Amino acid sequence: MTERYALFLGCIAPLRYPGIEKATREVFKALDVELVDLEGAGCCPAPGVIRSFDQTTWLALAARNLALAEKKGLDIITICNGCFGSLFDAAHLLHEDKQKVKEVNKILKEVGLEYVGDKIKVRHFADVLHKDIGIERIKSKVVNPLNFKAAVHYGCHFAKPSKIKQLDDPERPSILDELVEAVGPKSINYRDKMMCCGAGGGLRTRANEIAMKMTEEKLANVKKAGGQFIVDVCPFCHLQYDRTQKDVPGYNIPVIHLSQLYGLAFGLPRENMGFESHHVPVNL
Amino acid sequence: MILAGDEMATVKEPNPAFAESIIKAGGKTLNLCYQCGTCTASCPSGRQTAFRTRKLIRKAQLGLKEDILPSDDLWMCTTCYTCVERCPRQVDITDIIMILRNFAVKEGYMAETHKKTASSMMNTGHTIPLTNDYKEMRKRLGLSEQPPTVLGDPKALEDWKKIMQITGFDKLIGGK
Ligand code: SF4
Numbered sequence A: 001m002t003e004r005y006a007l008f009l010g011c012i013a014p015l016r017y018p019g020i021e022k023a024t025r026e027v028f029k030a031l032d033v034e035l036v037d038l039e040g041a042g043c044c045p046a047p048g049v050i051r052s053f054d055q056t057t058w059l060a061l062a063a064r065n066l067a068l069a070e071k072k073g074l075d076i077i078t079i080c081n082g083c084f085g086s087l088f089d090a091a092h093l094l095h096e097d098k099q100k101v102k103e104v105n106k107i108l109k110e111v112g113l114e115y116v117g118d119k120i121k122v123r124h125f126a127d128v129l130h131k132d133i134g135i136e137r138i139k140s141k142v143v144n145p146l147n148f149k150a151a152v153h154y155g156c157h158f159a160k161p162s163k164i165k166q167l168d169d170p171e172r173p174s175i176l177d178e179l180v181e182a183v184g185p186k187s188i189n190y191r192d193k194m195m196c197c198g199a200g201g202g203l204r205t206r207a208n209e210i211a212m213k214m215t216e217e218k219l220a221n222v223k224k225a226g227g228q229f230i231v232d233v234c235p236f237c238h239l240q241y242d243r244t245q246k247d248v249p250g251y252n253i254p255v256i257h258l259s260q261l262y263g264l265a266f267g268l269p270r271e272n273m274g275f276e277s278h279h280v281p282v283n284l
Numbered sequence B: 001m002i003l004a005g006d007e008m009a010t011v012k013e014p015n016p017a018f019a020e021s022i023i024k025a026g027g028k029t030l031n032l033c034y035q036c037g038t039c040t041a042s043c044p045s046g047r048q049t050a051f052r053t054r055k056l057i058r059k060a061q062l063g064l065k066e067d068i069l070p071s072d073d074l075w076m077c078t079t080c081y082t083c084v085e086r087c088p089r090q091v092d093i094t095d096i097i098m099i100l101r102n103f104a105v106k107e108g109y110m111a112e113t114h115k116k117t118a119s120s121m122m123n124t125g126h127t128i129p130l131t132n133d134y135k136e137m138r139k140r141l142g143l144s145e146q147p148p149t150v151l152g153d154p155k156a157l158e159d160w161k162k163i164m165q166i167t168g169f170d171k172l173i174g175g176k
């Protein structure tokens, strides 16, 4: 059986950490899952900024992205919590409010598109790995089991708001810990594990000195608990953790996206993981 | 720093019409808040700043438009949803904050850095530019030089921008 999904790239993975894009493509190929490019898609658009500026624009652009996937008849797979949150919330809002579907379609008609609704799902790649592919199939691909203490960072928009996401327990989730431990590392407990990295909601763009204080709080907790790596499922959290360590002295904790971790564990070429764009060197 | 006590002592005129407009824009749960403060206690941003979630919700209930819209506090929320998960009254706090931000932007309150992000998103399809370094890196990784998105697809980009002409986003971020 080959599963197929429409790959939604977003902004930060393809433009700042292209290794995440590459690793994702390679890892899913290794798992016999087909990822189809969603040509012409744009920014999700970013929930913390664009949705905060103008909800109507946010919804119309998100609906355009969703309509492109509908045309392909494929569920969307996202590699970023922000994209997941944005597209999932938009699809949910449009599911709840048919008047909004009409309004959005009035706009989309001008660009030759229509959003039907409820035809395709918006999925997070970690959820796809956990639910559709399953831990056993993942384990069967591991040729290079990794052995380190991982500080898993869920990020905010993976399981929250849980009322609509219904993926995992928002306060004590386990999906990512299980996915990380499936390929070797030990997922450690650390204080405020579920806390935000600080980047979201436009804070990094508007007041990065405050965002970085939150990041530093998390880094200190990870360090104290003996975390050797941070494993994330969102390029924006990834960027925030990686780049904050440039400006805040005293930390040297490499940051890896789950797709990159899987790439290494599956024995894919190390140079395909794109670690060259990381600020903190990844010595794995 | 302004002390909470000072503000409590100031008498401010409530503006029910503004509160109503928040509710109309999607903040149906606004009046369910009974001021328990769980949101403030849960807020990672409140640990670092003077932003107090409970207080913002109270101001919203009272419709204190002039207090809310120009304030920096409104932009301290990272949209982490922790408060929403824990609120005993299931107030859609994060959604309400985003509604208030929409109102603030309409009134012309928008940070220059945010305008930059918005215009990059509008003009290129992405919130950040694709620079030559990253183009090279993409090629080295065996990826297409430009990702298969709006970037490098003139027709898609034209559609993309057209949507924002229709919604008026181009004018909105131009500022007043
Ligand atoms: S947690 Fe909910 S009810 Fe309590 S103060 Fe905050 S918004 Fe109001």
Ligand code: SF4
Pocket (backbone or CB within 6 Å): B039, B042, B043, B044, B045, B046, B053, B076, B077, B078, B079, B080, B081, B082, B083, B084, B093, B094
């Ligand atoms: S969603 Fe915003 S207000 Fe609520 S806890 Fe997170 S940062 Fe604070």
